[in-house]
Amino acid sequence: MKLNEHYFELTESYLFSDIARRVEAFAARHPEQKIIRMGIGDVTRPLPPVVTAALEEAAREMGKRESFRGYGPEQGYPFLRQAVADYYADRGTVVSPEEIFIGDGAKSDLGNILDLFSPDCTVLIPDPVYPVYVDTNIMAGRSIIYLEATGQNGFLPLPDSRVKADILYICSPNNPTGAVYDRRALQTFIDYARENGAVILYDAAYEAFIADPELPRSIYELEGARECAIEFCSFSKTAGFTGLRCGYTVLPGELIFDGHSLQKMWLRRQTTKFNGVSYPVQRAAAAALSPEGRGALEENLSYYRENARILADMLKNRGVFYTGGRHSPYLWMRCERGMGSWQYFDWLLENAGIVGTPGAGFGKNGENYFRLTAFGSREDTIEAAGRMLLL
């Protein structure tokens, strides 16, 4: 039996285990010190009452013979696909329910979508980046070209027309840099994709953090995107679904390559290798998009946005270069005193008892950068900002 040899080309990431080890050692040396964790990418606010009520109601439904539901449609129930279409429509973006596929999270769909493309495709991925884009392509044996995101381009690199790629990744608002592409920049990607017959995988997991109506929340706000872009979205960060698991992927009918519809191929992939998202979770997601749910999501967003503002003010005050912090839960700061990212990690832990994420964990261009997140509690965020101001 022959294994998929590409798995052995993956580099083992020790990022989070290294962080845990260093924090543990510090805690052992300083048992009195309260450690504040500003590195987590997970949410801390609980599910809104309208969401838990929908979960409970669906549980009761499943317990009665007359309302029990077995296998659902692999692409999601019509009630949720319609709710997502309405969520787009309210921002003036037309996406039909048939183009929306409910999945168990953007991470799964971003990995699984690659099934549709040949291993011979060349992939363009920004550096630094959410490591999953890189690893899923290495697993399939694809060539990767990196798009250099740096302080010089504000971590918003554009594709170079001399570079030929078949699959382009965009994450906006970006993880880890918090940077957000404007309309003009996104149009450059779309023009590149259409000229080169390439497909854009657009990760919009953080779209709800965008407050400025001038900034695009969906790639479909741009001309020509329906012919070249797949959009990935999630209930994780706004509705607190990191533990519930629900997201959605949009494949417009116009995505035709060599005469083949990507939407039809994805439907075939999902009906063959997936059995739909848990029914109570789909009800919970629909509740999150109801008028009452939208109010609760706005509250969560305001809370995290205010945390981000507190951290951004602190960085401004210290005169540190950073991206993000607005329209994003992430702050990507240049390490102070010319330190490397692991050096800064140790220094910040030692001198302020604060844990962040070393930028080097996201790619070589992260080497002198450091990620803070706005997902902590208000009290912790204020205390962390206060401690950093005193450094």
Added chain:
Amino acid sequence: MKLNEHYFELTESYLFSDIARRVEAFAARHPEQKIIRMGIGDVTRPLPPVVTAALEEAAREMGKRESFRGYGPEQGYPFLRQAVADYYADRGTVVSPEEIFIGDGAKSDLGNILDLFSPDCTVLIPDPVYPVYVDTNIMAGRSIIYLEATGQNGFLPLPDSRVKADILYICSPNNPTGAVYDRRALQTFIDYARENGAVILYDAAYEAFIADPELPRSIYELEGARECAIEFCSFSKTAGFTGLRCGYTVLPGELIFDGHSLQKMWLRRQTTKFNGVSYPVQRAAAAALSPEGRGALEENLSYYRENARILADMLKNRGVFYTGGRHSPYLWMRCERGMGSWQYFDWLLENAGIVGTPGAGFGKNGENYFRLTAFGSREDTIEAAGRMLLL
């Protein structure tokens, strides 16, 4: 951009849409006739109270800040992995929690596991078969050899030592034939796999239907299986989880090929392309394995088993050759009067108002066979058996 061309080698299955079309036409011609559906593979019994209570409790937990849970371990929570290990231990099979991976259903895991193997592998798949085994391998471009399951071998074919395959599929109790391999037969597969350096993908989704302690419910009851077999299991059919979505896959530590651990490769696959099963669903699954839950599952099983017995008695009475019906929710009957499976479908619908599944939909060896299932209500099952006895 180059597409995965293997998708275009898939044959479109019109099985269920063809069935729906013919049933609709019949209903239009005979509006007075009550149609009984004996073809469904979905369960009809609602979730047991202990399971819905666990779902509701977890929903409430997620609504409070102090008990909220975000991202969980990709391979499942320790409480559920331990509960599954205990479920095995109660039958005398030792599987450690570290070898158990919680997933969102056997269908997903059976498809996704193929990521670990080279497209150059040759696959041995029984015919007739659950179509997903075939389609997932076509998508990856693998060569498929069919293992002929026929009336002559009781639909329990054994591997031929002259045929060289790298990946072997076994489904026991089988879908669609209901046939169950005994220990001796399974040992033949294991010996073949170990001699040929092959891996066995063992689909045990229907294991709980086995009542005879002499028949193996897990492949790990057999000598040498830990070195060559991956087992896939599900809460779908026993606990009514077809709409909740939870299953588990077992990869023993001894699965080492070319010096590489399949367990470690699968962990890498899951941490990269999956984010774990919904927390409330994992709590529901653990409740299904609690003492109270086991009682409820036994009740479900007894109900479906009695349905199967009713159908089996009817077939015996009519002198029809069939497999399954015991240790399985499926009955695989030879079409009466020498009919082909679609011909029999039409005949049974026309003369008895009963809908089943034509065997041809599962492979060429299903041509003269027909599948009935025990998942309907007791009343429908009795009425269907009565109508068939009068034919």
